Amino acid sequence: MAPTKSLKFLALLAYLLLAVSLALAKNIKCVGNQYKDPGQLWLTFQGHPGPYDYRDSNGALIKRYPHLFQNTEGFIFTNCPGNGVLNEFPVTPKHLLYTGGRPGPDRLVYRTDLHGERTLCLPFVTHTNALNNSFNLCTQ
Structure with missing residues (x-):
């Protein structure tokens, strides 16, 4: 069954909104x-989404990324509306893709909808200066 014109239009609109939000997302601190x-970091992640493991010195699994982002802080990601699961994935200031090991404090957050489509939620979040392993919002 061929997609309807309205579905094609909605897909194009979603793509354009993502492109605009990524273009505006410069210089997160x-x-x-x-x-x-x-935006480039996000595109790199989409090509290599994991999973990647963080293990202790004995090889026991501590965490696997990406994983569920609980959002116990109640952050509102205005560019990332809708329903779906929020996940987190470590990012590094050198713009290298996280592939395992100690993850560092900063995370990108993304939403996965019922169709498996991912949307980057901005800004990033960080454990730095947050209490009890919670997060703070980074700034744009």
């Missing part, structure tokens, strides 16, 4: 770390 092109 997370307490000492700066991300000059989060």
